[in-house]
């Protein structure tokens with residue numbers, strides 16, 4: 161899916177109750193890595209770890225924080241060297257359905273626009289899931305479809 165950035169305004173900011181959005185800051189690095197490793201696939205934890213190790217600009221790693229606890233994250237331009245690639249992006253399952261995902265997506269798109277990106281894109285999402293609807297509402301459109309194939313051995 162992809163969406164223009166800049167020429168199409170970012171979605172309106174969203175403010176979930178009790179949650180602060182910001183770029184990643186030094187004291188949030190370990191909590192963010194721990195949350196992503198605990199809740200998501202090893203791939204995503206590795207992507208975050210690599211981005212931090214490569215010292216990508218902090219504005220490219222957005223976090224949602226409740227108190228001192230990182231409850232969600234969204235990265236852009238921090239994966240495979242593509243400046244306009246969005247993701248990975250996720251919210252702790254215990255915190256879903258509170259508009260934290262919508263807030264992170266709107267925040268990341270606004271920062272991407274300020275940084276001069278022309279579009280945002282990513283490769284994979286499941287059709288008809290919550291993420292897909294979120295992306296559609298934020299102006300993303302399907303640009304390519306992939307099929308998973310398998311064969312019994």
Ligand SMILES: CC(C)(COP(=O)(O)OP(=O)(O)OC[C@H]1O[C@@H](n2cnc3c(N)ncnc32)[C@H](O)[C@@H]1OP(=O)(O)O)[C@@H](O)C(=O)NCCC(=O)NCCS
Nearest residue numbers: 249250251256257258259260261262284285290291293294
């Ligand atoms: C996609 C994701 C980031 C959305 O986070 P979120 O904080 O739940 O987002 P929002 O609260 O803004 O809601 C988004 C949608 O998810 C629904 N939802 C998802 N999980 C929910 C839950 N546990 N309880 C209630 N609603 C939930 C919301 O109802 C909403 O759908 P709707 O607007 O069609 O009703 C989150 O579901 C997630 O981390 N998913 C796994 C990772 C993923 O798929 N990332 C995207 C990869 S491309």
